[in-house]
Amino acid sequence: MESGVVELAIIGSGFGGLGAGVMAIEQGIDSFVILERAKAVGGTWRDNTYPGCACDIPSHLYSFSFAQNSEWSRSYPAQPEIEDYLERVTDRYKLHSHIRFGFDVAEVRWIQERTCWSITSREGDTVLASAVISATGPLSQPATPDFPGLADFAGEVFHSAKWRHEIPLEGKRVGVVGTGASAIQLVPAIADAVEHLDVFQRTPPWVLPRDDRPAPSWRRHLYRALPFLQRLHRWRIYFRQEFLSLAFLGNGKIAKGMTARIKQETKTLIDAAFPDSDAAAALLPTFKPGCKRLLISNDWYTALAKPNVDVVTSSIEKIDRTGLTTSDGNHRDLDVLVLATGFAATDFPSPLTVIGRDGVNLTDHWRDGAATDFGITVSGFPNLWFLAGPGTGLGHNSIVFMIEVQLQQIGRALRYMRSESVATIELRREVEEASYAELQRRVATTVWASGCSSWYVGDDGRVDTIWPGTTTEYWWRARRFTPDRYLTTAGRFGEITPSR
Known part of the structure; x- marks a missing residue:
């Protein structure tokens, strides 16, 4: 059933989708809709509510530059505070009237x-929409391992991204599968409540100290009165995070020095908690930080x-x-099994089926690699843009920064189409091929191609998720819209031909 015609459709209402909505308003586009499968905004920060859930990028950077929040309560925000921030952005820019909740996009x-x-x-x-921005993000589809016999388990099983708060953990024997970004937060949060906790570790992570502290009231008052000081603080955090990229992008003296420091800091944390060298050895990674x-x-x-916690490495x-x-050969009795096994971040363009020009399925188009231009546009798919798409993931800085850069390019593209009477733009195939070849050539020299198994790497061993450079470089190159990189057709943007 056809239930709407708009100039622009935005899929998802997390950081990307809400940012796209603000961009549409700033471009003077009134005819747009944000399609959201859930009943509230927030994306991954709405869905992930496990105990201890928080961000690992400082709050003043993990937010929109155009919607600074002087009221962050601490250095690293917890999930409820980020969700609340996104709800306030929705209210501030009056996006609710453009959101269609309960619309779970299939195709x-x-x-x-x-x-x-x-x-x-x-x-x-x-x-029906003249243009589409996909803002589903890489952390929208939980990855669930297919363990033999999982369906036979008589206890409770759930993914950390779908936490079941109605299930009490007090006095229970709990197993947590995984030692990634979710597990490292939820395990400390539940360890004291459970009778016994088994943490099933495939590979130990590199861990750095978390410089987290409450924000004093005087600082919040200061940022409220003098917003430019908060912006300076934001840039200070940005460049501190950006400096970390030097450890990942090469093998020079600086990279080796930073890598050695990361290793030492992790070892110091382990040794402080585990004086026994055998126990400590099982927690020390062997792959490159x-x-x-x-x-x-x-x-x-x-x-x-803790005495009631076991790390299981088998x-x-x-x-x-x-x-x-x-x-x-050991059997572990459990009442609850938590799958902290991350997300299907390499399953592009899941969860959507996208069919482009001439009936080409985007999954087939990307079968030999998720080729794009800066992770934003794809050849054969006119008037379609991605936010936080392939080749734009980060290991050191804020993805919100990348999303804002992408929105700059999309906004300029839409402005060009409306002012120059262009009905469609479509990335040239040769541009896509050259862009993807460069990305693959550069990523091969980075730490992400050094041989470990991670969510950055696809089943075929290809790294299609990561931007192999600094975010500063990405901003410089990707913020512009260059018409020469696109095929165009004349016409009025937003004018949909009636069906016959």
Whole structure:
């Protein structure tokens, strides 16, 4: 059922989708809709509510530059505070009237004869749009391992991204699978409440101290009165984070020095919690720092050292009604199993089916690599833009910064189309090929291609997720819209040909 016609459709209402909505308003586009599958805004910060959930980028940087928040309560914001911030951005820019909640997009299909996209929900509703911005993000689809016998487990099983708060953990035997960014926060948060906690570790992470502290009231008052001081603080954080990229992008003296420092800081944290060298050895990674995401925590190792917590390094062989068996033959009795196993970040363009010009499925187009131009546009898919798309992920800085850069380019593209009477723009194939070849050539020399198994790396071993440079370089190159990189057709943008 066709239920709407707009100039611009935005899929998702996390940082990307809300930022795109603000961009549309600033461009003078009144005819736009934000399609959201849930009943509230927030994206990953709405969905992830596990105990201890927080951001690992400082709050004053992990926010929009155009919507500074002087009221952050601490250096690293917790999930409820970030969700509240996104709700206030929605209110401030009056985006609610443009949001269609409960619209779970299943398919996005280009209709050539009508010069528009047809966006269909899983319930069968359809919206027509001259242009689409996909802002589903890389952390929207939880990755669930297919352990033998998982369905036979008689206890409770859930993913950390779908935390079931109605299930009490007090006095329970709990297993947590994974030692990544979610586990490192939730394990310390639940360790004291449970009777026993097994942490199943495939690979130990590199962990740095978390410089987290409450924001004093005088600072909040100061930033409220003098916003430029908060902006200076934001830039200070930005360049501090940016400096970390030097450890990931090469093998020079600076990179080696920073890598050595990361290793030493992790070892210091481990040794403080585990005086026994054998126990400490199992927690020390062997891969290069940065190959997997660097984690920050002050209580991860102290939680693992608690008498009711065991770190299990043997792989999981099978699961039965009462627990699971590991490769060393031991059976672990469990009441609750938490899968802190991350997200399907390399399954582009999941969860959407995208059909472009000539009926080409984007999954097929990307079968030999998720080729784009700066992660934003794709050849054969007119008037379609991605936010936080392939090749734009980071291991050191704020993804919100990258999203704002992408929105600068998209805004300029839309302004060009409306002012120059352009109905469609489509990335040239040769531009896409050259851009992807450069990305792959550069990523091969970075830490992300050094051999570890991480969510940055696809099943085929290709690294399609990461931007292999500084965010400063990305800003310089990607913020502009260059018409010569695109094929265009004349016409009035936003004018959809009636069906015959």
